[in-house]
Amino acid sequence: MMEELSMHILDIVENSVRAGATMVTIEINESTSEDRLTVIIEDNGSGMDEETLRKALDPFYTTKTVRKVGLGIPLLAQAARAAGGDLAITSEVGKGTRIYADFQLSHIDRQPLGKMEDTIVSIIAGNPGMDFVYIHRRNGGTYQLDTRELREALEDVPINHGSVLSFIRDGVKEALAAMKVGSGIDLEHRAITDDP
Amino acid sequence: MAKLKIEDLKKIKERVQSENALRDGDRRVRVTVHMGTCGIAAGAREVLSTLMKEIEESNASDVVVTTSGCMGLCSREPEITVEILGEEPIIYENVDPNKMRQIFRRHILQGEIQTPFVLARGKEQV
Secondary structure, three states: OOOOHHHHHHHHHHHHHHOOOOEEEEEEEEEOOOOEEEEEEEEOOOOOOHHHHHHOOOOOOOOOOOOOOOOHHHHHHHHHHOOOOEEEEEEEOOOEEEEEEEEEOOOOOOOOOOOHHHHHHHHHHHOOOOEEEEEEEEOOEEEEEEHHHHHHHHOOOOOOOHHHHHHHHHHHHHHHHHOOOOOOOOOEEEOOEOOO | OOOOEHHHHHHHHHHHHHHHHHOOOOOOEEEEEEOOHHHHHHOHHHHHHHHHHHHHHHOOOOEEEEEEOOOOOHHHOOOEEEEEOOOOOEEEOOOOHHHHHHHHHHHHOOOOOOHHHEEEEOOOOO
């Protein structure tokens, strides 16, 4: 079962991959004072027309032919609704799609975020030709990872090289651990910094 | 305070560049982890993480990892496809981290197909 929000995120990003996106932004906002957690995934893929958009929430609708169900979006919608939130999709043909899911942060049925570092690394490893921006805000602290910046520093070394991926995994993990829940301290975490 | 430092990344870059200069990084094996909704729900992400860890620990730079979607056999997920250069692709079913380690060490590194875990020969049609 999908028991972590980070797994839903990985799954939704796979939709963007299939929609031919070259750029996907993953934004997570956690606020203890507002008791809200929001997840926004935005891509520049093929987008959907109005009719497809209506059907996207239907578990028995899919664009694939190998099976008859499409559970990715319905499962995330269900997870959001079970935790005092909801899911909304906006899309425009030729421009891209934006999925917004929100949750009550303290809700007993809110799924844990889980291993975001594994999700980010899986996405990059599977789609080295695409660019991703990952922004995670928690109580005023911000962490940001931009594969375009990483690529610039790496020059001809591929971003899906094992050493690079393990570097990214450790970086994301440490940064999220450093952003304490409820601390409210303004921590500025950048994926890349020129400071020694 | 945790940061991804640009210098650390540059060190990795330099190390990889010097390694590549020593041997031309040929792609001998391609492993595809099926990452559909069904695969993810069944544990494909853990399988992929295990595989990446194995590759790093054994320093097998000729193994490349990629992902694909669901091929319609959702009940057999997690599935992976192992393609060794010049050999027929093999699809494994119900993979977990332990089976992944065994497939990596025995099949990918030593060439012995792990028959008990095999779903089919051939390449998935996604």
